[in-house]
Amino acid sequence: MEKPEIWIEFDPELHVFVAAPRRAGRSEVRTDGTSTLGHLVESLGVPLTEVGVLEVDGAPVPTAHIPGAGERISVQAVTRPQQLAGPARFLLDVHLGTLARRLRLLGVDAAYESTDIGDPALATRSAAEQRVLLSRDRGLLHRRELWAGAYVYSHRPVEQLRDVLSRFAPPLAPWTRCTACNGTLREAAKAEVKEQLRDGTERAYDVFAQCADCSQVYWRGAHHSQLEAIVAAAVEEFGAAQAG
Known part of the structure; x- marks a missing residue:
């Protein structure tokens, strides 16, 4: 079975983590159809600590989202100031x-x-x-x-x-x-x-x-x-x- 093809684009702030071919805009990625979006983003080099909003076709999704064929994904950097669950330690x-x-x-x-x-x-x-x-x-x-x-x-x-x-x-x-x-x-x-x-x-x-x-x-x-x-x-x- 052919692997699903999706398109992914990274915020410029995250370009330091990704390979040069993925810095120009949306790039093609083939997935296994079962891995989460969070796993995919990390496999492409970006730690989830640096990721803010994830969007699929313009709508926010969680890291647990499983990408489907043809989806257009946008990976944003964290919003500043970043909110923490506790004191800034x-x-x-x-x-x-x-x-x-x-x-x-x-x-x-x-x-x-x-x-x-x-x-x-x-x-x-x-x-x-x-x-x-x-x-x-x-x-x-x-x-x-x-x-x-x-x-x-x-x-x-x-x-x-x-x-x-x-x-x-x-x-x-x-x-x-x-x-x-x-x-x-x-x-x-x-x-x-x-x-x-x-x-x-x-x-x-x-x-x-x-x-x-x-x-x-x-x-x-x-x-x-x-x-x-x-x-x-x-x-x-x-x-x-x-x-x-």
């Missing part, structure tokens, strides 16, 4: 350390694996803690165990941060999280943290914060202006949206 893989620190700088709950614990363990943690797994590993985002996931499209930290903030619109609370461990910060008197300070730091600064989880001490040191610039840019572009 993230888990980042070993390759996204800088992004993790910048999210924490903005007060975003961003867990991070500093070692490669393997795809199954990352996916399992995502599900157990209900965290959105952020990764540039396309294969990882195909795993069924994920609670939620998102592909990080750029390799540049500045663009990565804008990508995540525009996609999920997490509430921003700068300077409230430890950039080392993701714990919460509290004000600390100099006397409390004196033993952790070098002589020059103790003499030059009077305002300190300390992580309630790992005891890391923070102050407005030489690199504060660089961090302030990151915070100011993010708040200027995304902060107003958080206030509503």
Whole structure:
């Protein structure tokens, strides 16, 4: 029996995942007549974490839809900001350390694996803690165990941060999280943290914060202006949206 022929078109944002011949518009695909549309989309390279509305002949359908002969399918990218079933909490893989620190700088709950614990363990943690797994590993985002996931499209930290903030619109609370461990910060008197300070730091600064989880001490040191610039840019572009 001849396999059903359908036509499929991908949103330009998803072209990074599909073969070049499928980027020009609708392309022909032959299906087995039993696989779901979700399975078909993934078999063509697109993780379902990146898929928004699926349409057949202009009408929305679920991923469980089984394509039939002659159908014209449109695969849209996720709508921004993307709605989550719970709070905007993230888990980042070993390759996204800088992004993790910048999210924490903005007060975003961003867990991070500093070692490669393997795809199954990352996916399992995502599900157990209900965290959105952020990764540039396309294969990882195909795993069924994920609670939620998102592909990080750029390799540049500045663009990565804008990508995540525009996609999920997490509430921003700068300077409230430890950039080392993701714990919460509290004000600390100099006397409390004196033993952790070098002589020059103790003499030059009077305002300190300390992580309630790992005891890391923070102050407005030489690199504060660089961090302030990151915070100011993010708040200027995304902060107003958080206030509503």
